[in-house]
Amino acid sequence: MEVRKGLLYSQDHEWVKITGSIARIGITAYAQDQLGDVVFVELPSVDDPVTKDEPFTVVESVKAASDVYSPVTGVITAVNEDLEDSPELINESPYDEGWIIEVELDDTEVEGLMTPEEYEDFIREI
Amino acid sequence: MAKSTPLYQQHLDLGAKIVDFHGFLMPLQYSGIVEEHRCVRETAGVFDLSHMGEFLVEGPDATKALNYLLTNNLENMAINDVQYNILTNEKGGIIDDILIYRLPRGYYLVVNAANIEKDKEWLTRHLSGDVTFTDLSDTTSLIAVQGKAGNSIVEQVLDMRLDGLGYYQFIDLQYKQQTIRISRTGYTGEDGLEVYLPNDLAVDFWQAIFAKGKTSQIKPIGLGARDTLRLEMRMPLYGNELTEETTPIEAGLSRFVDLTKDFIGKEALVEQIEKGVERKLIGFEMIDRGVPRTGYTITKDDQQIGVVTSGTLSPSTGKAIGLAYVDSQYAKVDQAINIQVRQKSLVAKIVKGRFVTVKRKKY
Known part of the structure; x- marks a missing residue:
């Protein structure tokens, strides 16, 4: 499973790409593989607040519904509306076309996230 | 283990x-x-x-003994026939749904994996007369x-x-x-x-x-x-649609219940048929976007009227579909119902028959 360089990772298997004060968030290749075929994403709305370690959306696979937890705290500035009609982008392109939301960070000093190397070790031990 | x-x-x-x-x-x-x-x-x-579990029941009294434990009638079977059948308890609750195979000198029963031990215990306790029971699972x-x-x-x-x-x-x-x-x-x-x-x-x-x-x-x-x-295909699954708390009448399986013979649970089922069932198994399709799941509450005018037993997004049609038990008064085709999905009340409607049409070769 790809663990992409240049991103930060949470223990709940989300990735974060920080550019200035904006964080783009999605789920990892490992997470989408565990979920199986994603068939529906319940997208949040722009301007919704998100809180670190609290769920901000639900991703439904054929088998089950799973919460997606925010790795950061802030306010949503963009949602990936392509997921509405093509939820499978989460499986096919978890780090690129399958991104879920962008968040304006309350604090650009994010805490408690793993480097790609740390996340690789983390999933190896599961 | x-x-x-x-x-x-x-x-x-x-x-x-x-x-x-x-x-x-x-x-x-x-x-x-x-x-x-x-x-x-x-x-x-x-x-x-x-x-899956497989049992062999043989002996001169096999038909009579098994017929008393099953809702469908074994007398209708010829050798080499397979029949869908249901084991019921005294209350008419479903112990298991099975396939039964008519052999020259007995029957071969195919039971759900989760129910192997339970069925075995029930069958060996209730089979009477000159029969032998073998677990081949x-x-x-x-x-x-x-x-x-x-x-x-x-x-x-x-x-x-x-x-x-x-x-x-x-x-x-x-x-x-x-x-x-x-x-x-x-x-x-x-x-x-x-x-x-x-x-x-x-x-x-x-x-x-x-x-x-x-x-x-x-x-x-x-x-x-x-x-x-x-x-x-709207086929029920034991543990979801079928449990010891549900009966074949509620589950829409009356065509597999033969009331012309005696069997454990018959009285309860006859009473249900005469009085009418309080709830029925229905199939539904989501109108709003969302995926129904087992255990979700079904409401109408903010009153709970049922519960989802199975749900998924149909890989063949892309529609979100499910099976549920609802109060009988709402169990009508095209009836609008609400599925409670994570604090949201999503609209669905009751539909008839299978969710997907499959052409099968006739043999």
Whole structure:
């Protein structure tokens, strides 16, 4: 499973790409593989607040519904509306076309996230 | 300690995700549920169902003794027939739903894996007269080949035609000097065969199917797609739609209940039919976007009127579908209902019949 360089990772298997004060968030290749075929994403709305370690959306696979937890705290500035009609982008392109939301960070000093190397070790031990 | 089937290593080699399913280590999926589902609908797929239980009931009193424990009538069966049947308790609650095979001197019962011990206990306690009961579950493997391309692949493996084998019929034949049982049954709605073999032939047969099926691009199919395939056909699943707290009448299975004979639970079912049932199993489609799941509450005008027993996004149609028990007064086709999905009340409507139409060859 790809663990992409240049991103930060949470223990709940989300990735974060920080550019200035904006964080783009999605789920990892490992997470989408565990979920199986994603068939529906319940997208949040722009301007919704998100809180670190609290769920901000639900991703439904054929088998089950799973919460997606925010790795950061802030306010949503963009949602990936392509997921509405093509939820499978989460499986096919978890780090690129399958991104879920962008968040304006309350604090650009994010805490408690793993480097790609740390996340690789983390999933190896599961 | 979970059990594994003789095909466990095959599943690992094929890259399956393994889950503990009622104490059996079984493949949940290989390439992915949607892809596997479509493969069965378009060509054919192969399932390891060796976790299912098989019992043999023989003896001069076998028909009489079993008929008293089952809702459907064994007197209607000829040798080599298969029948869908239901074991009920005194209250008419469903102990299990089974397939029963008529043998020359008895019956072969195929039961749900989760219910093997319970059924065995119930049957051995209630079977009376001159009968013998044998549990063959641990020595029997079951491989299902489902989908339009499946029949000819099995024919090639066996080197014989199966044209004479009708729907819900079986034959016993020789494969590698041992007896195997082939029945034209399944849980997908497709044309298909189910093959019962001694454990030591399972790997051989499984590999032979894939060798002959290479050109048809058949795939191994896990329990995930087995569930979506049966749900599209509106087939009930024990543990979801069928439990000891539900009756065959509530579940819409009256056609498998013969009230012209005596059986345990009959009185309760007759009373339900006379008084009318309080709730009924229905099928529904989501109108709003969302996926229904087992246990979700169903409401009408903010009052709870039912509960979802199974739900998924249909891989064949892309529609979100489900089965549910609702108060009988609402169990009408086109009735609008609300499914409570994570604090949201989403609109759905009750629909009739199967969710997907499948053309099956007539045998």
